[in-house]
Amino acid sequence: MGADTPAGRAAGSPSDDELLAAARRGDTAALETLLVRYQPHLYRFGLRMCGNVDDAGDVAQESLISMARSVRDFRGDSSVSSWLYTIARRFCIKKRRRSKFAPAREESLDTPGTGAGQHLADPRPNPEQAATNRELATALTHAIDALEPSQREVLVLRDVEGLSALEVARILGLSVEAVKSRLHRARVAVREELAPALGRPVIAPPRGALCPDVMTLFSQHLEGEIDPSVCATMEAHLAQCHHCRAACESLKRTLALCRATPAPDLPVFARESVRDAIRVFLGAAASVAFLQPRDSLGSYVHAGSLGRV
Numbered sequence: 001m002g003a004d005t006p007a008g009r010a011a012g013s014p015s016d017d018e019l020l021a022a023a024r025r026g027d028t029a030a031l032e033t034l035l036v037r038y039q040p041h042l043y044r045f046g047l048r049m050c051g052n053v054d055d056a057g058d059v060a061q062e063s064l065i066s067m068a069r070s071v072r073d074f075r076g077d078s079s080v081s082s083w084l085y086t087i088a089r090r091f092c093i094k095k096r097r098r099s100k101f102a103p104a105r106e107e108s109l110d111t112p113g114t115g116a117g118q119h120l121a122d123p124r125p126n127p128e129q130a131a132t133n134r135e136l137a138t139a140l141t142h143a144i145d146a147l148e149p150s151q152r153e154v155l156v157l158r159d160v161e162g163l164s165a166l167e168v169a170r171i172l173g174l175s176v177e178a179v180k181s182r183l184h185r186a187r188v189a190v191r192e193e194l195a196p197a198l199g200r201p202v203i204a205p206p207r208g209a210l211c212p213d214v215m216t217l218f219s220q221h222l223e224g225e226i227d228p229s230v231c232a233t234m235e236a237h238l239a240q241c242h243h244c245r246a247a248c249e250s251l252k253r254t255l256a257l258c259r260a261t262p263a264p265d266l267p268v269f270a271r272e273s274v275r276d277a278i279r280v281f282l283g284a285a286a287s288v289a290f291l292q293p294r295d296s297l298g299s300y301v302h303a304g305s306l307g308r309v
Contacts, residue, residue, distance in 0.1 A: 016080040023071050028282050031071060034080070035064045035278055040263035041081075041161065042088050047264065048144070048156050049092045057270030059095060061277050063088040068281055082167040085157060089171060136197055140257055143193035151186035158183055159258040165223060184219040191215060191247075191254045198250050212237065214244040215251050222255075 014022075014030075016037075022030035039060055046059030066087050074083060144152060157168045158179070169179045217234050220226050226234075238245045266274065 020071070020074065020076075020080055024074070031068060032278070032282065035068060038081070038084050039064060039274060040265065042084060043266050043270070044263045045085060045088050045156065045161065046092060046095075048160070049089075049153065050095050053267060053270065055095045057266060057273060059088055059091045060266065060270070061274045062091045064274065065277055065281055066091075068278065078170055079167060081161075081163060082170055085161065085163070085167075086171045089153070136194075136257060139194050139197035140190075140254075140261075143190040146193055147186055147189060151182050151189070154179055154182040155186040155190065155258070159187070159255055160261060162259065180220075180223050180225065183223070184216050187219045187251065187255065188215045190258075191251045194254050194257075195250060198253055211241060211244055214238065215247055218248045218251055 014033075016034065019030045019034040019037075023034060042063050043056050043060040046056035046063075047053065050056055050059060063084060067084055078086075144155065147155065153172065154168060157163050157171060158165060163171070165176050165179050165183070168174075168183075169176045172179065212234065214234065214237070217226060217230070221231060221234070238248060265271070
């Protein structure tokens with residue numbers, strides 16, 4: 001998911017910036033469409049960070065309402081997605097401080113079975129593939145659950161939600177360098193936890209000068225942090241070292257699994273609660289006409305779309 005292109009955005013539909021501009025002019029249909037677009041992504045973020053369906057639904061609802069209230073004040077210093085995840089993160093922190101569902105260990109912000117990889121790859125896999133997908137989903141959830149909180153939120157925002165390192169830095173109030181440092185450690189840790197499920201051994205620490213820390217180097221390569229000469233040296237090493245080549249391949253697959261995890265649907269009760277709260281805020285409960293498009297975006301947005309989320 002790109003910063004301005006959430007997964008699920010229909011081809012030809014207006015961009016976040018177009019919808020935001022229309023919403024700031026008073027077009028409630030454009031605002032509704034923008035809220036609906038991000039609803040599942042904020043729910044997933046809340047679910048991953050709070051570890052509870054009720055709390056995640058609250059985070060999504062409160063974040064969207066907060067966004068709607070302040071839409072006219074948004075200065076555009078960041079992308080819409082960065083703005084929304086910043087809001088959602090604040091609500092996650094508040095929710096964890098007072099939630100009865102907060103786990104005993106502060107390190108665990110996720111719960112097995114509700115996080116990453118609930119629906120992977122083939123939408124209609126054969127029974128054997130379905131069983132493999134379930135095993136990978138469970139393993140990925142546990143691997144992310146095992147991360148320190150500071151590493152987990154970086155991994156979720158960068159590799160699951162698809163934000164850039166710069167956007168993640170702005171959301172968390174960190175430098176880009178700090179974000180990337182946490183990200184590299186998180187990626188390697190998740191890969192090591194996931195290795196048995198991927199059929200790969202957990203890679204041993206680098207063996208002196210013979211084997212460099214290829215997984216960290218590969219992660220740095222993905223973030224554009226190593227120069228061509230270092231990249232060439234690493235590629236030469238991988239060409240002759242099956243052990244390190246297999247490690248990099250498993251890291252690639254780990255990241256692919258993170259990115260392939262779709263945003264989950266809200267449970268019916270949470271979806272209805274969010275829908276009703278947004279409708280009340282927009283003042284649309286009493287008049288469907290109030291949600292009709294008012295400008296050139298009218299061909300893309302429709303009254304009542306919240307009911308079809």
